[in-house]
Amino acid sequence: MTLPLHVLDVTKAFGRHQVLSGIDLDIEVGETVVLTGPNGSGKSTLLGCICGTVVPDQGTIQIGGHDLRLAPILARAALRYLPQEIEVPEGVTGSEYLAFFRDIYRGDEPPQDLAMRTGLGTALHELATTYSVGMRRRLAFAANLAGVMVRERSKGRPLLVVLDEPFAGIDADGRAEMVRAMQGVLANGGGLLVAAHDRDLLDLEVMKPRRFDLAVARRALPSP
Amino acid sequence: MPALCAVIWGTALAGLDAHAIGTQRTLVAVGGPTVLLSGLHARLYSYLHAPWRGDRLVQPIPPDEHFIIASRTHRAGWLRSAALGTLAIVLSVASRLDGDPIALGLVADWLVFALIAWATEPFIAAASAWAGRRFPSPSTVRQLQDALGGGWTLREAVVHLYGPALGLGLAMVLALPAQLAIDQAVDGMPAHRGLFGAAVLGVAIAMGLRWLAAPRLYRLGVFEAVPFLAEATKTLAGPAIPDPPPRWLRWLRDPSLRLVVLQFYRLTPVPNVRLIVLAVGTVLAARNPSAPLLVILAATALVWLVPAQALVRSRPVRARLLAPLPTDGSPQVAALALLFAPPLLAFGTVFIRWSAL
Numbered sequence: 215m216t217l218p219l220h221v222l223d224v225t226k227a228f229g230r231h232q233v234l235s236g237i238d239l240d241i242e243v244g245e246t247v248v249l250t251g252p253n254g255s256g257k258s259t260l261l262g263c264i265c266g267t268v269v270p271d272q273g274t275i276q277i278g279g280h281d282l283r284l285a286p287i288l289a290r291a292a293l294r295y296l297p298q299e300i301e302v303p304e305g306v307t308g309s310e311y312l313a314f315f316r317d318i319y320r321g322d323e324p325p326q327d328l329a330m331r332t333g334l335g336t337a338l339h340e341l342a343t344t345y346s347v348g349m350r351r352r353l354a355f356a357a358n359l360a361g362v363m364v365r366e367r368s369k370g371r372p373l374l375v376v377l378d379e380p381f382a383g384i385d386a387d388g389r390a391e392m393v394r395a396m397q398g399v400l401a402n403g404g405g406l407l408v409a410a411h412d413r414d415l416l417d418l419e420v421m422k423p424r425r426f427d428l429a430v431a432r433r434a435l436p437s438p
Numbered sequence: 439m440p441a442l443c444a445v446i447w448g449t450a451l452a453g454l455d456a457h458a459i460g461t462q463r464t465l466v467a468v469g470g471p472t473v474l475l476s477g478l479h480a481r482l483y484s485y486l487h488a489p490w491r492g493d494r495l496v497q498p499i500p501p502d503e504h505f506i507i508a509s510r511t512h513r514a515g516w517l518r519s520a521a522l523g524t525l526a527i528v529l530s531v532a533s534r535l536d537g538d539p540i541a542l543g544l545v546a547d548w549l550v551f552a553l554i555a556w557a558t559e560p561f562i563a564a565a566s567a568w569a570g571r572r573f574p575s576p577s578t579v580r581q582l583q584d585a586l587g588g589g590w591t592l593r594e595a596v597v598h599l600y601g602p603a604l605g606l607g608l609a610m611v612l613a614l615p616a617q618l619a620i621d622q623a624v625d626g627m628p629a630h631r632g633l634f635g636a637a638v639l640g641v642a643i644a645m646g647l648r649w650l651a652a653p654r655l656y657r658l659g660v661f662e663a664v665p666f667l668a669e670a671t672k673t674l675a676g677p678a679i680p681d682p683p684p685r686w687l688r689w690l691r692d693p694s695l696r697l698v699v700l701q702f703y704r705l706t707p708v709p710n711v712r713l714i715v716l717a718v719g720t721v722l723a724a725r726n727p728s729a730p731l732l733v734i735l736a737a738t739a740l741v742w743l744v745p746a747q748a749l750v751r752s753r754p755v756r757a758r759l760l761a762p763l764p765t766d767g768s769p770q771v772a773a774l775a776l777l778f779a780p781p782l783l784a785f786g787t788v789f790i791r792w793s794a795l
Contacts, residue, residue: 310683
C-alpha cells in the first residue's frame with residue numbers, strides 16, 4: 215500500500231555540523247505523527263527535506279509514492295505544507311490567494327467552501343498582507359487544503375499534510391476548527407506530520423498521534 | 439524614475455539652440471529639481487516611512503544612530519540621482535564642453551544645486567520628524583497642523599504632505615545666489631560682492647541644516663513621528679480592498695503566471711496608462727524617424743518597464759511560496775516574456791517602419 219510519507223536513511227549536514235543522520239520515518243494512511251524535539255534538534259531541517267526546500271545529502275523521500283527527487287512535481291502535488299512563518303505575496307487578496315492554491319492543486323471544491331474554511335468572512339476581499347499573524351495562518355491552512363477533501367480521495371492517492379507549529383497565533387476556536395479540518399484530512403486518506411511543542415500536543419491528542427522525537431534520534435549519532 | 443526624468447531632461451537640453459542661453463539656464467533650474475524630486479520619496483523613505491524604522495524603534499537604539507543609518511540610504515540614492523543628472527547634462531552639451539564657458543556653467547549650476555539638495559534633503563525628514571508630533575492645544579504648530587490638513591488625515595502627518603515640496607523649494611532658494619554668481623562669471627560680468635556673500639551664505643545655511651539642525655530635530659521627533667506616520671498611512675489607505683483584476687487575466691492558464699501578472703497590476707502604478715504612453719511613443723517614433731523621437735520611445739519603454747522593480751523585490755517571497763508547490767520555474771520566464779513584449783513590439787514596429795521609409 216502506498217504511504218503518504220516514506221523517509222529512508224535521510225542524512226543532512228551543514229558544513230561539519232551533522233543535523234540529521236539515518237532518519238527513517240513512515241506515515242501510514244490516517245496516521246498523525248508529531249515531530250518533537252528541543253530547539254536545534256533538526257525539526258525544521260527534516261521538514262525542509264520533506265518539503266523540498268532543503269536537499270538532503272543522502273536518503274530517499276517519497277510522498278504519496280512519488281520520489282521527491284525523481285518526480286518532484288508529482289511528489290509536491292501530493293504534499294501540503296504550512297510553514298511556521300506565513301508569507302503572503304504582495305498585492306494579492308485573501309480570496310485570490312485561495313484561488314491560486316485551488317488552481318495550483320486543481321482542487322474542484324467550490325471557492326466558497328474554501329472561503330468558509332478560513333473563517334475570515336469579508337476580510338477575504340482585503341489584501342492578505344494586511345492580515346494579522348493568526349489570520350494569515352488560517353488563510354494559508356485553508357488554502358493548503360484545497361483539493362484535499364474531494365480530489366485526492368477520488369484518485370486514491372494518499373496525501374501528506376505537513377504543519378510546522380500550526381497553532382502559533384491561533385485562538386482556541388481557530389485551533390478547534392483546524393483540528394476538525396485535520397481529522398477531515400485523515401478521514402480522506404491523508405497522513406499528517408506536525409512539528410509541535412509540548413503545549414500544542416493537547417490539541418492534537420484527539421487524533422491519537424505517534425510521537426517522533428528527533429532528540430532521541432540525535433542521541434544515536436556518532437560523536438563528532 | 440530619476441533615470442527617466444534625466445533622459446527627458448537631457449533630450450530637451452540637447453534639442454535647444456546653443457545660443458538660447460536663457461532657455462538653457464531655465465531648463466537647468468527647473469529640470470534639475472525635477473530629476474531630484476522624482477527620487478526624493480525613495481531617498482527619504484528610510485528616515486520615517488520605512489516599516490523597519492518602526493520595528494527598530496522598540497530597541498534601545500539612540501535616535502542619532504537611526505539618523506546615521508537612514509542617511510546612508512539617502513546618500514546612496516542621492517549619488518545615483520546626482521550621477522544620472524550629471525550624465526544627462528554632460529551628454530547634452532558634450533560637443534560644447536571643450537572651451538565653451540556657457541556649457542561648463544550649466545554643469546556647474548546643476549552641481550551646485552545637487553550639492554545643496556544633498557544637504558537639505560535630510561533636513562526635510564528631520565523637520566518632518568519634529569513637526570510630525572502631537573503638540574499641546576492651543577499652540578501655533580497645532581493650529582497650523584489643523585489648518586493645513588483639511589481634516590482628511592491625522593494632524594500629526596500633515597507635515598509629510600508639504601515637507602518634500604518645501605524642502606526642495608528651500609534647496610532652490612539656497613542654491614540660487616551661487617547659480618547666479620556662476621552665471622555672472624560665465625557672462626564676464628564683474629563680481630558682485632553682495633551676490634558672492636549670498637552664495638556663500640546659502641551654502642553655509644545648507645551645511646548648517648545638514649550637520650547641526652537635522653540631527654537635533656530628528657532626535658526630538660523620531661519616536662513620535664514614526665508611529666503617527668504609520669497610523670496615518672493605515673487610516674489614509676482605508677480597508678485594503680483593491681480593484682478587481684483585469685478580466686483577461688483568466689485567459690492565462692498557469693496559476694503561477696497569473697499570480698505574477700496580478701502582482702504586476704497591483705504593485706506597479708497605472709499599468710494601462712503606462713501601456714498607452716508606450717503606444718503613443720511608438721506611433722510618434724514610427725511616423726517621423728529622428729533620434730530625439732527614438733529617445734522618447736526609449737523613455738516610454740522605461741516608463742513601462744522600470745516600475746516592474748516591485749516584482750523583483752517581491753521575488754523572494756514568491757519563490758518561498760512556490761518552492762513546495764507542484765510547479766516548475768517556467769511561469770517566471772513567461773512573465774518576463776510578457777513584460778518585455780510591449781517594448782520589443784514597439785521597437786520592432788519602429789524598426790520595420792523606418793526600414794520601409
